[in-house]
Amino acid sequence: MLDTSRSRASSRAGPLVVRFAGDSGDGIQLLGAEFSKSTADADTGFMTFPDYPAEIRAPAGTLFGVSAFQIQFGADEILTSGDAADVLVAFNPAALKSNLHVLKRGGLLIVDKGTFERRGLQKAGLDENPLDGDLAASYQLLPLDITAQTLEALAALDIGRKQAVRAKNFWVLGLIFWLFDRDPAKTEGWIARRFAADMSLREANTTALKAGHAFAETLELAAFPGVAPTRRAGAREHGAPPAREIVSGTQAMALGIRAVAKRAERDVLYCSYPITPASALLHALASGEGGVRIFQAEDEIAAACAAIGASYAGAIGMTASSGPGLSLKTEALGLAVSCELPLIVIDVQRAGPSTGMPTKPEQSDLTLAIHGRHGEAPVPVLAPATPEDCFAIMVEAAEIAISAMTPVIVLSDAYLANAASDWVSPDIDSLPHLAGLVQHPQDGFQPFARDAETLARPWVAPGTPGLAHRIGGLEKEAGSGHISYDPDNHAEMVRLRAEKIARLAGRRAAAEISTGDKTGDLLVVGWGSTYGAIRKAVQELRAEGRAVSHLHLRQLWPLPGGIDKIMSGFKKIVCPELNSGQLAGILRGELLLPVEPLTQVTGQPFRVGDLKAQLERRLES
Amino acid sequence: MLDTSRSRASSRAGPLVVRFAGDSGDGIQLLGAEFSKSTADADTGFMTFPDYPAEIRAPAGTLFGVSAFQIQFGADEILTSGDAADVLVAFNPAALKSNLHVLKRGGLLIVDKGTFERRGLQKAGLDENPLDGDLAASYQLLPLDITAQTLEALAALDIGRKQAVRAKNFWVLGLIFWLFDRDPAKTEGWIARRFAADMSLREANTTALKAGHAFAETLELAAFPGVAPTRRAGAREHGAPPAREIVSGTQAMALGIRAVAKRAERDVLYCSYPITPASALLHALASGEGGVRIFQAEDEIAAACAAIGASYAGAIGMTASSGPGLSLKTEALGLAVSCELPLIVIDVQRAGPSTGMPTKPEQSDLTLAIHGRHGEAPVPVLAPATPEDCFAIMVEAAEIAISAMTPVIVLSDAYLANAASDWVSPDIDSLPHLAGLVQHPQDGFQPFARDAETLARPWVAPGTPGLAHRIGGLEKEAGSGHISYDPDNHAEMVRLRAEKIARLAGRRAAAEISTGDKTGDLLVVGWGSTYGAIRKAVQELRAEGRAVSHLHLRQLWPLPGGIDKIMSGFKKIVCPELNSGQLAGILRGELLLPVEPLTQVTGQPFRVGDLKAQLERRLES
């Protein structure tokens, strides 16, 4: 019997990380999703991250065809999908080769040993069979004949070999369920529903699931100690346990967009051209439900323009893309700035420049979002911090867009879009009522008259009786909106457009430290998807007695109020980013403080351990 | 007889400014051009600025149809076309109304009084005839019946009335020649050549010219004292007086582009889509001479892409536009960055955002040029300081593009493009030999191997035997250029691309103060077309004993070496720009110094007087 006490020990100290890796055809993502659901059902907090291959359908068994899924779950607040895995299941040699580095020393390594034959090894570019080596010296190696076991379990069923082999992900799921003391019943129910139309598939998967579970028991594998249910604070606040769902950043964003349509009492027209990783959002909205219609345009410029047209016509125009698409939209965004139309622009960032690494996360479109238009064309920029924050950020973006009559850019990224955790569905009806924000024309309507507080101009859609008017991208006379080349008018309009955005800083929530004290040795300023990793690293440093705090910006432009005051409380300010120091540069320029960049441009999210080590170094220097 | 002694007095103190204003159909620009030539012939320094109406051909006599031309000339170094005019010639009421504010108090005001009748006044939106008012109290009013005088002079000729009226610009030219003691002979020669094909036009214009001259003499108008010849220093250095020409920024840039083709020994493919004010450059190059071919593309994206294709194929790809076009090119530029191809991108800036004010200068595309691409995509940015510098900057841009295998953005603007002065044609053969910069493949050719010093990769065009290879916008493996998703490789490539650009700072000339001492109370940092106005304002302040110096940046990115050192010598740093403070923001972020913006976003160049007053205020505060 294997001794899993080492990993048990580590599990008691903190959360656990499990990683599944196999061929694209092995059903790894499905396996991951089902394990996540059971984790949610166990009332345990978690965060997942799927790691797809870039190729559509690479040849089976190759290195570039490997698909992986990682989940971290456990007793504490779970902030990332984990730096390193406690358990790795490798479905073939390629999966082992490309994922082993993620497994902790001493972690549990389960491999499908039957796949480690000549062809499999060759496809993975391995000269020798690693199972013949000294893996067991570093890991708790558990070589199982997963494929064979699955086939054996399904031998009695009337299905072909190919189909039977496909059930091996459920066999592994059963095994893992046993390891973590999860109840397979719900999954059986799901299988029954999912494969209702195909009795033989249903039976095969259910049988495999049970067989894997039984196998683990028979083997007397030492189960991991039950991870305590850890419904996050607040979840139980209001009596009955609220419904919990698993959402990725993409799904949360889609829900947020529907919430905007509801609270603004206007249609949303979501205009996009497919691009990885933004297309997932297009798919999530494609049903056309909830007041959100989609328009798949011929390119990104058309998408941005159609959204502008929709906003001009009184709907809420949204457009989404990734880096190359945002680059293409820059001219159109300038028009929306000049005509002062509400518009929401989503950029799911990926590694650049140019086509770059389309499936990999990066935060390198920030300066483009802030500065990427000719002329003086300021635009507010927001970024969600976590998958679930992708919901709230959309509502905030709409609030800004409508109340200030401006385009707003929301910067998500490939990590946030795909990472998932569970959440309690937000109560949409309790959200702010966006319909109330609309500027109603006063007597003596002027399309470029302004609200005294917000400086917003009125939003009067075509069709409104008696208020027909003309707008355009040439400079406009303040008030009347007529074309004007007057020097002083231009200066005034440039000032007004800037001031309108600058005032948002005062109207919106001030910056606030999210972890730690108001003064200290080191302030770590982050933005976007790095929230979890930074928070965790800061928590760990604080646990070690270091005077470190974390400020996470959700509003990148204009910088939120009070940020200078916060910064003045620290000896040193470090800004970790998945780029070459873009926010750091902006903070330096705006605040004239020696904010230090801490950059990683690898197309990978920060690892908590790396970040912590780097921050430690900064504390010392 | 009028007393012009006041304006004489002022003329003695400094240079003179003459402004012609009339209807678009009055031949104002031609008049201005001929007067400029005579100024150059008189060996007097000057700077001119045409002020066209935005409309193509506005109805005659209207305010928006007014066309103007201003020239400053005189004994000192002439740096701008002048804040205010000593002499204004107004051809009609609309011209008077819209140009009078430019005339100095006490200046000479010549008007064609015959045009001040009911219809003319009405078209100009004037209820009363200003000539009936008290103009004479503020100006030396000289109402002449220009049209009638011209008609009378041409009465003997066999031409129609309409044609005869058209000659009035030459009548005025004759008058002005007399005023400034210029010899009409050369202009007569020019008329003879220009209208060689049309005897009657030739005669009409010559007659009008002589008549105007004679009229001034008859009237015993007091001529302005002869302005001394002031061939600029250096012009006579090399023995025989070199040939002098009048060039606008556009013409100088076109010559610079031809010089690049010659010195690089490669074709230039200049790809563009028409846009004001960049199209003038397209026109200047359209003949296809001097190794520069043009390609008028279907849009700006295609223009940028065709230029990239040309560079990939071993020619020098150039593409030019104005703000909206630069916005559209952003995605393509990212490709050139990623593939490390030489490319020259010219942006003749105009007032934005969006369509803005197409004919008006502004410097508001700087942050777009520096930051306007998704992903980490650094690009060098240069800006010429004067019309003639538009020549040199092209050669420098090419030197950078080829030696560092990178796109380079050159920021000109609507003012520089149109302003003209005279210059001594540069000796192209003495320019650096750009052909020598090309990286030749060593043994074991790798498309992404790098020169140790410049970090440039080799430029190997298709057709080169034995070196066929593939490049693209996906991340590339260092050296081989193969597609790579490796995290460390990506980090390294991002670093290399940034370092390659950063090294230019060291390889190129360090920053240098252009006016004033190395230390002082105030350093004025400018860039681009504001050079003349800033220099003049600083000169005047220095003449008044203020410790002010001027640093003018021609290289905006990467910032030139030594800039921090220079800045440390001053108590205060002010950055005047025709935008909302873009360079100031960059300097603050890069150098962490409290650089103060001094902004003007009116679509107008700085006036020396305004600038001086503003700088004075900064000195005091």
Add this chain to the structure above:
Amino acid sequence: MNEPLRPADFTSDQEVRWCPGCGDYAILKAMRQVLAEIGRSPDEVVCVSGIGCAARFPYYLSTYGFHTIHGRAAAIASGVKLARPELDVWVVGGDGDFLAIGGNHTAHVLRRDADLNLLLFNNAIYGLTKGQASPTSPIGTQTPSSPAGTSEQPVNPPLFALGAGASFIARSIDARQKHLPEILKRAHQHKGASFVEILQNCPVYNDGVFGPITDKQEGPETVIELEDGAPMIFGRDRDKGLVFNAAEGRLEAVRVEEVGEAALARHMPENAAQAFALARLAAPVPIGVLYRRAGD
């Protein structure tokens, strides 16, 4: 708004700023008349344009108007129509706007058959930017950017529209103040995307590019007015007509007396092949509804 609307009701307070003699004036006049005849309130009409002389159009109408960016009017109008299908949406632009930078949006809007009325003001030149060659400039056009004359084959707008899958293709001429309003009205009636090419003279940069067709004298000899179902006849004396050369798929001009009226081709706007031949016909220039998709 129960009284009949007049052209003046569609006139904004903005001073019109085209060059004297520009063909755009005539188009504006026709449009105001048509809008009045259609009879919807100015508040229910939207005019979207790109950038160019033509694209100044919306400022001169009292309807809702959006003067956008160069080439993107069709894309923006698509968003307007998706958001507010009940409004009448007109899209106006020049040959540069619709066929150079905006060519792809034009093609896709036609393919999608969104219910927009697209009016192409074709003056075969870039007017606003001072006269460079456009995609419709005839070969040999000398301009500041093509001093030796252009060498590129021009776009044929109706053919382009046919290739893009348009469901309604028409052509008229700025100066034809009877014909043009008629065509605009039919474009408006058509459900789906209507593509109307209006030959427009730019007296400043491309005067007379369409030759004698706008001429009172020469016009009837060089232009053929298409009438649904009628034999294709033209000429001041209606003495010329078109026959269909089936072997080559071409329409050819003949003297009526030579072939007899019965031999003339009849204009069947739903016949795509005929539309193809009409689109390719250079002399006489066909005006009217060249194509309308069957059932549309």
Add this chain to the structure above:
Amino acid sequence: MNEPLRPADFTSDQEVRWCPGCGDYAILKAMRQVLAEIGRSPDEVVCVSGIGCAARFPYYLSTYGFHTIHGRAAAIASGVKLARPELDVWVVGGDGDFLAIGGNHTAHVLRRDADLNLLLFNNAIYGLTKGQASPTSPIGTQTPSSPAGTSEQPVNPPLFALGAGASFIARSIDARQKHLPEILKRAHQHKGASFVEILQNCPVYNDGVFGPITDKQEGPETVIELEDGAPMIFGRDRDKGLVFNAAEGRLEAVRVEEVGEAALARHMPENAAQAFALARLAAPVPIGVLYRRAGD
């Protein structure tokens, strides 16, 4: 390089990464063979592509190659050809690349008739981005972005090319390893822009979208191979043919025995009207050179 070149000489060292069964493999094979037959050194050949599965093509050839950005290959290739007219320049892209984002460049390159060979790999889907509808997807195509099926009329690529003024328009099929190389060679021979639509199966996202035409059994019944000057005959038993219905300008399928071979239309690639009819013909699907401009 005096020995005859072989397909292997045009094979790069990069591992091909399309999905198993992708039609792109067959096109690659045909292309390597054709390049060998053409016989120019790989150093004198450039392959420019945009982004998409199809656009990975250049990596797998040993020629010069440029994998650019989505939709812009034609524009970039124009610059390459202007700079180096002596090189053979091929432009490769998918239906999204050439007809969605890149539609305008495709149209203008065809209009200008630059001497480029454009190969459109039409799988009627966006492959690389995981299966959204493309401009060539048939109405009703269900995809993640069109779960209820598309409702937009698709682009007809040869018709689009005709509308743009192309001088050479051809079509072939990935799996036809005799026909495809022949067409590629003719495209290469043509001076001016050659537009070749290659029907390409995407087994992952749009399997069988072209129905039975790639099928060994059904193919001959549903596809007609055009031969210059020859009567248009098809069918496994060569028992069917096309007649030209001049009144409607359509080609119609008939049984040869019913009308007699003499009544069949002959394929005249220089006849634009016939090309128009061929472009619009859905059954049988015409392959071969649909159009070649006279004199070109």
